[in-house]
Amino acid sequence: MIRNPIDIASRVSPRLSALLSSRANDPECEQPVTLMAVRRFLADLLPDDFKEAERMHHFDVDISMLDELDVFIEEFGGSALAVDFVQASASEPLSRAIESVVGDENRENPPTLATVRDAILAGLGASLVGDGVLEDDEDDTLLSEIDALIERFGEDTLAEELLRYE
Template sequence: MPIRHSMDASTRASAGLAALIEKLVNDPDREPPESLGEVRELLRAKSRDRQTEFLHPQDRESLLVELDGLIEELGEEAASYELVGAKAGEALSRVIEAAMDDTALPEEPTLGAVREAMLGGLAARLVGDGAIDEDDDAALLAEIDELIRRFGANAPAEPFVRFE
């Protein structure tokens, strides 16, 4: 399982690298890469010009060089989706926070576990508590389904919480 970092990793990657990772994560023909190491292997496999792997570190135009720097800083097992910068909306963030506080769920719930909890009554409880709007229920399921489609059901839910 990829290691999570306390800093906002999405601010560490260039727009080009974040877009490439998002494209890999959203590719319906493959399993999304979970770690930076997996992204690097996919980039190496796709690279026609293998010399780009050996560019001088000052050449920030190379995605492989940038990725190598991030791997050196964050580790090969750092979660690739954290570089994309996707965040849940305000209401879904409340649901995820409630799931994280729910003793019936794992200490660090995944997106899939949050979805199951929503279907199992968590969303209804939050509506009853006034934490989320009743009209948001269908939209919340669509939003978490989209996050699951993009990042996988096993992705930890906490990095997607929007703090505002």
């Protein structure tokens, strides 16, 4: 399977990205999950009258997830891996932790995901809770989340690239 080298996930709507992520990470789904498999899943969820109207293109009010998926299938093929289209960014709590590491004036180089992981292991989460930057329960998932990002992108990825700005 050929992986798409460009950052196509940045073109995917948050709703479609969430659907693609849930399907790609569902252990009951046939692996690897492709765009066509997600399209079939989504089409099966639609009521029959909507499916018929969809085929006749009577909907032009807004681009539906199915329409958006069709655009990507046309451009990249139905066998493209769904995971390549999932937007990746840090959660709000992890974004705050990354910003804390980025803002450290004693740091010479931009922090990588490994640098942020080391800071979390050294107690960054507890420190941010103590400073009121994070809620008590928000530091519980920082380590597992940073590990998942490292697994997906590699430990040398610049942490700033995964910040979520809302």
